[in-house]
Amino acid sequence: MDIIKMEDISKLYKSGQIQVEALKNISFNIKEKEFVSIMGPSGSGKSTLLNLIGCLDHSTGGNYELAGNQVNKLSDSKMSEVRNLFIGFVFQSFHLLPRMSALKNVEIPLVYRGMNNKKRKELAENALEQVGLKDRMTHLPAQLSGGQQQRVAIARAIVGNPSIILADEPTGALDSKAGELIMELFIELNEKSSMTIVQVTHEEFIAEYGSRIIRLADGQIVSDNIVEERNV
Numbered sequence: 001m002d003i004i005k006m007e008d009i010s011k012l013y014k015s016g017q018i019q020v021e022a023l024k025n026i027s028f029n030i031k032e033k034e035f036v037s038i039m040g041p042s043g044s045g046k047s048t049l050l051n052l053i054g055c056l057d058h059s060t061g062g063n064y065e066l067a068g069n070q071v072n073k074l075s076d077s078k079m080s081e082v083r084n085l086f087i088g089f090v091f092q093s094f095h096l097l098p099r100m101s102a103l104k105n106v107e108i109p110l111v112y113r114g115m116n117n118k119k120r121k122e123l124a125e126n127a128l129e130q131v132g133l134k135d136r137m138t139h140l141p142a143q144l145s146g147g148q149q150q151r152v153a154i155a156r157a158i159v160g161n162p163s164i165i166l167a168d169e170p171t172g173a174l175d176s177k178a179g180e181l182i183m184e185l186f187i188e189l190n191e192k193s194s195m196t197i198v199q200v201t202h203e204e205f206i207a208e209y210g211s212r213i214i215r216l217a218d219g220q221i222v223s224d225n226i227v228e229e230r231n232v
């Protein structure tokens with residue numbers, strides 16, 4: 001089943017007199033349990049596309065259907081609800097709160113769901129265990145390595161059991177060994193937990209952990225191919 005359906009999607013940014021057509025009539029579908037890598041030069045529209053998929057922003061044209069929801073027809077608050085239900089985000093720079101422990105950081109998405117303390121702690125502990133950080137729960141972000149911080153961020157992304165993980169250059173701030181560990185974790189979440197994964201990356205090697213690579217240039221899709229020999 002197609003969990004993501006993008007039809008003729010465009011995104012026009014306007015600031016003052018200047019207009020940027022960041023996405024130009026893009027169409028593609030992503031099936032449940034696919035692991036897709038998005039590549040392309042700087043400024044080609046990768047982050048813009050990921051933000052649209054993740055319901056962080058509305059497109060300026062076209063139709064976007066996420067798990068049967070017509071996203072372009074939703075109000076901002078309804079769009080946030082859909083986002084919280086279906087999407088977990090991972091960013092290049094982790095975006096962890098510096099004064100909170102790993103455990104508290106992972107609990108954050110559950111706070112928004114109005115879950116009680118005990119249940120929150122239990123789910124956050126499970127998520128941290130899943131990313132191999134059971135023994136680092138009380139550490140602050142600054143007391144963790146970059147790779148460990150990214151794994152905390154992944155635990156936070158999966159704690160609400162989303163259908164889709166969206167990652168914008170998840171290994172961009174990490175050395176190659178730590179990056180490979182993150183990819184192994186993504187493979188596990190994809191294969192064992194059946195999560196759909198869409199990641200943006202500049203590195204071919206990282207892209208080839210995915211099963212499919214979509215390449216953008218200047219706001220358009222220039223290729224969309226199955227990866228023949230994956231790094232799995």
Ligand SMILES: Nc1ncnc2c1ncn2[C@@H]1O[C@H](COP(=O)(O)OP(=O)(O)OP(=O)(O)O)[C@@H](O)[C@H]1O
Pocket residue numbers: 013014015020021022040041042043044045046047048049
């Ligand atoms: N909020 C914004 N307002 C105006 N223009 C924007 C905005 N965000 C992005 N753009 C423009 O849209 C185009 C696509 O930007 P985007 O961030 O999607 O590129 P990208 O492929 O993610 O690049 P990078 O690899 O450098 O992260 C760029 O030309 C950028 O300048």
Ligand SMILES: [Mg+2]
Pocket residue numbers: 046047048
């Ligand atoms: Mg970007």
